Amino acid sequence: MSAAPPPLAQRLLRWFCAPHRLDELEGDLDELFHQRVEMEGLRQARWRYWRDVLSLMRPFIIRRQPAEYPDPLFTDMLRNYIKIAWRNLTKNKGYSAINIGGLAVGMAVAMLNGLWIWDELSFNNYHQNYDRIAQVVKQQIHEGETGVGQTMVYPLGTELKTKYRDTFRHLVRASFQQDKILAAGDNKLSVTGQFMDPEAPEMLSLKMIYGNRAGLNDPNAILISAQTARALFGDADPLNKVITLNNQTQVKVTGVYEDLPLNTEFHKTRFLTTWALFLQENDWIEKRAIDNWRNHFIKIYAEIPAGSTFDQVSERIKNAELNNIAHLPEESARKPQILLYPMSRWHLFPYERGQINKGPVQMVWLVGIIGGFVLLLACINFMNLSTARSEKRAKEVGIRKTVGSVRGQLISQFFSESFLVAMLALVVALFLTTVSLNWFNNLVAKQIVMPWNNGWFWATSTAFVFITGLLAGSYPALYLSSFQPVKVLKGTFRVGRFAAVPRRVLVVVQFTVSVTLIISTIIVYRQIQYAKQRPVGYSREGLITMPMKSDDFYGKYDVLRRELKNTGVVAEMSQSMGPVTDVYSGNNGFEWKGKDPRKDESFGTLAVTHEHGKTVGWQFVAGRDFSRKYASDSLGMVINEAAARYMGLANPAADAAVGELVTWRWWENNKPPIQYRILGVIKDMVMESPYEPIIPTVFYIKGHNGSVSWINIKIRPEVTASDALFKIEAVFKKLIPSAPFEYKFVDQEYAAKFAAEERIGTLAGFFASLAVLISCLGLFGLASFTAEQRTKEIGIRKILGASVASLWQMLSKDFVVLVIVACLIAIPTAFYSMSGWLQNYTYRTELSWWIFALAGAGALLITLLTVSFQAIKAALMNPVKSLRSE
Amino acid sequence: MKGTYLGEFEEVVLLAVAIRAGDAYGAAVVNEIEQQMNRSVNLGAVHSALNRLQEKGLVRSEMGGISAERGGRRKRLYTVTNAGRRALEEVRELRSQMWEAIPKTAWS
Incomplete structure (x- = not known):
């Protein structure tokens, strides 16, 4: 039917x-x-x-039938999983160490980078009204370019304080940071500080230790930071004590504030004193600057009231300057617009020569990306090793299923294993970070502390452990647990041909990152070396320099020089405008024979004394130095090669410039023009950035723009610095007893110009070596795993006559191919990004092919070393042993 | 006595299980009811009733052996428990008690 x-x-x-x-x-x-x-x-x-x-x-x-098995408590199973996981870890100590160590290093690097970024982003957060504070700046058109200036004219402050009073909650005028000599009793100290309006402590929400924020209302008051207070008064209560400022003005301490942390704009300001005192100390302000809309010398800060936005306020004060400069056509033509520059942007988007410098924010991105990459490398390792190992465990899965594990249990088991490893790695990473934080702080010049109490820190760490555990555990947990026990146990189970493809891709990614980092490091170092080898044009050895901080320094040139030379340790002494490592002043208004009228670029304009050349050791290309023998030299001029070239006077050679006349007209028509005769042409001196072209610079004895302000002393080469300094100090103590003896070595100052690049170099080198280390750890693990898996194959090959060399070749080939592919990706990437980086420098090294070849060859060599260890070990194994066991 | 209350259909199913003592499984119960009562019932209704009776403890079940007639499929065999028997007797007593109570005049 x-x-x-x-x-x-x-x-x-x-x-x-x-x-x-x-x-x-x-x-x-x-x-x-x-x-x-x-x-x-x-x-x-x-x-x-x-x-x-x-x-x-x-x-x-x-309704499905409830499980017939006993239903154990969840924690019972968990305990079992963890026990099994632990046994697995201790059984394969090598792998576990590679796995945990690699991941921990990656996590530690990511943590350090994260902390660094956090620190950068929280810059100035210390101030309570951080999001309402701004600097008053001026946007104007200068030589066809819109730029932003941060130094303001005095009457603008008055204008804002009177006509726009209601717009602001606080409006604070401030001087530049300046060094002053603070004296209390016999204690003398050179301290950096600022003159500010009395509202400043309130606006900056200074945390007062003694006194209160109203302390600056008394015109002769000073607020000092805790550090300054300790240095001047020890542990005594400094309130109402008297401090002498620069040996002239007596001020009374009306408060002590907590030191501002390093990641605030004003952290260098160790004392605050009143605006009234600023006017009193600088009497020229009242005489000439108070109504002068052209003299820029103050800073203005503002706090806006809650509820208004920076844009609104900027809009209101936009024309505060333009409305007042109708009588100055040249200034009006620049269309100055007043606007607010919020505190949150000060650090990451600073203005440099009127334009926003993107460097700091790019650095944040760079650090973030590098941290992410190192972490990614570590995760890749972790995943690769876990999945590679898990194939070995297919049989375990078979047995477990046969004796009654259900899939859910296997999934939990594999996941708890990967979570355990990730957790252990986190613990190790926390340890590594804590230990290395000091070193890292030194490297990046920060004061970062471990944020043990920060919820975000823990949340991020936990999230990371979770994600890593999930990613690394998902392959064994989800894929292996689906095997049919019969197939696995009968031995017909084969992991598919493509199971290794993701692993290969990951190895390629790892090495691409590593090789890129190696190339970048080499290039950064080459660039630093290149700039360091640039001819400096003066001799830095034994040259010390000091600012003339108070009036007591002035008018003592001859006696100081005589006394210093009498000590026998000083070869020569001079005074100059600014230190030799900086071009302090720039002006235009020069005229010379055959001048192209369109050329009116600013020259570096520096006043020096006659002995400056001998002191710093500048080198003449043509002509001669200043000499006291000729009275006319006081109207002489020494120019650098760049200036000679710019003026078109170095034609056919620099000699042609000597003897030419140069006239300097001051921009305000209140001084008669000065006519100079060029005495000599010196080799270019690297006074500013060693990466930039040399500014055309002129040196003279007398000029329009003020006088010498720094002392330079050349110590005799045969004398040791400590001996010399001791004797020099004695002279200063005798002649200028009111000032502390503070000096700088020029070679150190010069070296400081490389600090930023050297920091990038050290960081890049550090990250590159970590990346290589992590990648190699992973490769090592994988290689040993492959060798182990192919033990029998190798045994049979050996019996059939394969040589050790051919076996080594067979085992290494796969990895070498992967690394070559990685190099092929990394080289163009690195070339592209590094040539972009080098564009930042005018004076820069070239990208030669050998850098790329070297990095590639290095990566290959390291790979071969890593892999060969395992390959040769496997190839040397006695086939009897490897084939006997079944 | 909440819980042991016997619905009408449940009573019929329970009786059918008792009739087929030793060989009472789903299909057999259906057949029994259809033959006795001459009406068609759904298998689902029967199983549902059996399930309820089992929950009330009036029947118990166990899987029977494999037999060829159902293509090797096993039967779930139900038997009336003591409680089930008592429940049936109670219903019957209640009914006869009520029959007794009908006055003779009622039918005239």
Whole structure:
């Protein structure tokens, strides 16, 4: 009889019915169906079959059978998983160490980078009203370019304080930071500080230790930082004590504030004193600057009231300057617009020569990306090793399933293993970070502390452990647990050909990153070396320099020089405008024979004394130095080669410039022009950035722009610095007793110009070596794993006559190919990004092909070393041993 | 006595299980009811009733052996428990008690 129940109904039943009831119900249905076919006919039987199936759709039929196994507590199983995981870790100590260590190093690097970025982003956060404070700046058009100036004219402050009073909650005028000699009793100290309006402590929400924020209301008051207070007064209460400023003005301490942390704009300001005192100390302000809309020398800070935005306020004060300079057509033409520059942008988007310098924010991105990459490398390792290992565990999965594990348990087991490893790595990473934080702070010149109490820190770490655990555990947990035990245990199970593809891709990614970092490091170092080898044009050895901080320094040139030379340790002494490592002043208004009228660029304009050349050791290309023998030399001029070239006077050679006349007209028509005769041309001196072209610079004895302000002393080469300094100090103590003896070595100052680049170099080198280390760890693990997996194959090959060399070649080839692919990706990437970086420097090294070749070859060599260790070990193994065991 | 209350259909199913003592499984119960009462019932209704009776403790079930007639499929065999028997007796007593109570005049 061919009667069969309706298949669709059967399928429906099988779909909804709980498996343990299916057999019985299908039996019932079948039996009834056959009876009915005989008694009522096929059609009726089918119809009733359908009705029966539908009537069976009831909860108690659908509900699946509860597990027959005992239902252990979740924690019991967890304990078991962790125990198994632990046993696995200790059984394969090598792998575990590579795995945990690699991941921990990656995490530690990411943590350090994260902390650095956090520190950068939280710059100035110390001030409570951080998001309402701004600097008043001026946007104007200068030589066709829109730029922003941060130094303001005095009357603008007055204008804002009177006509726009309601717009601001606080408006604070401030001087530049300046060094002053603070004296309390016998204690003398050179301290950096600022003159500010009395509202400043309130605006900056200074945390007062003694006194209160109203302390600056008294015109002769001073607020000092805790550090200054300690240095001047020890532990005594400094309130109402008297300090002498620069040996002239007596001020009273009305408060002590907590030191501003390093990541604030004003952290160098160690004392604050009043605006009134600023005017009193600089009497020229009241005479000449108070209504002068052209003399820029103050800074203005503002706090806006809650509820208003910077844009609104900027809009209101936009024309505060323009409205007042109708009488100055030249200034009006620049269309100055006053606007607010929010505190949150000061650090990451600073203005440099009127334009925003993107360096700091790019650095944040760079550090973030590098941290991310190192972490990625570590994660890749972790995943690669876990998945590679897990294939070995296919049999374990088979056995477990046979004795009754359900899939959910296997998934939990593999996941708890990977989470355990990730957790251990986190612990190690926390340890590494804590230990290396000091070193890192030194490297990046910051004061970062471990944010143990920061919720975000823990949340991020936990999230990271979770994600890593999930990623690394997902392959074994989800894929391996799906194996059919029969296949695995019978040995017919083969991991597919493509199972290794993701792993290969990951190795390529790792090495691409590593090789890119190696190339970048080499290039950064080359650039630093290149700039360091640039001819400096003067001799830095034994040259010390000091600012003339108070009036007591002036008018003592001859006696100072005589006394210093009498000590026998000083070869020569001079005074100059600014230190030799900086071009302090720049001016235009020069005229010379055959001048192209369109050329009116600013020259470096520096006043020096006659002996300056001998002191710093500048080198003449043509002409001669200043000499006291000729009285006319006081109107002489020494120019550098860049200036000679710029003026077009070095034609055909520099000699041609000597003897030419140069006239300097001051921009305010209140001084008669000075006519100079060029005495000599010196080799370019690197006074500013060693990466930039030399500014055309002129040196003279007397000029329009002020006088000498620094002392330079050349110590005799045969004398040791400590001996010399001792004797020099004695002279200063005798002649200028009011000032502390503070000096700088020029070679150190010069070296400081490389600090930023050297920092990048050190960081890049550090990250590159870590990346290589992590990648090699991973490779090592993978290589040993492959070798282990192919033990039998190698044994058979050896029996059939394969040589050790050919086996080594066979085992290494795969990895070498991967690394070559990585190099091919990395080289163009590095070339592109590093040539972009070098564009920042005018004086820069070239990208030579050998750098790339070297990095590639290095990566290859390291790979071969790493892999060969395992390959040769495997190839040397006695085949009897590897084939005997089964 | 909440919980052991016997619905009408449940009573019929329970009786059918008792009648088929030793060989009472889903299809057999359906057949029994259809033959006795001459009405068609759904398998689902029967299983549902059996399930409820089991929850009330009036029947118990166990899987029977494999037999060829159902293509090797096993049967779930139900038997009436002591509680089930008592429940049936109670219903019957209640009914006869009520029959007794009908006055003779009622039928006239």
